[in-house]
Amino acid sequence: MSPQRLYKSIYDIARTINSSLEPSKVLAAIAEQVTRAMNAKGCFIRLLDARGEMLLPGAYHGLSDRYAEKGPVQVEKSRLDQEVLEGKIVTIADVRTDDRFQYPAEAEAEGLVSLVVVPLTVGGERVVGVLRVYSDAAREFDSEELDFLSCIADLSGLALENARMYKALKRASELANEFNYRVFED
16 A cells, blocks of 8 residues: 555545444445445444444445344454453455354455454544455554554544534433423423
8 A cells, every 4th residue: 555545545534534423324335435445345343332242233345245144243253352352453365264263254255364463542542343344355554554543443433422422412411401391380
């Protein structure tokens, strides 16, 4: 990936994040832009549930609905995701043969070969999900690509946190208005 293409991709993704407070819309745009920037087969963003036990679909691009709906990703059954949720970046040369990958047969049917997974963090510490990039050929991801994906994952975590805070602030405002209406209108 050329430096110009990398910076342009980061700029485009930052603009996308600033354009909406709707998480599903922002994550879908990020998945698409990451797929294109990495010249990859696809990208899948998964978010931790409230208990931290499941990784739920957030958005994907370049992958079939059949693959996206292949089954639940349970953290306790996925050694790959356990490593990533500890804050590590994990690359797998061949998902069809790596025993850390939970769905190798489905990956083979989808035509997936190599994979890189980075943690989505909020504030650089709390991991809230994972960002996966798949290739359809054997591929090694260089350090610039890993840095790029880490940057995008941090921006994605920031976008999710901004959306959560906006939603909480909006709800608090609605409750305050309801309270004022009841107290001062009665």
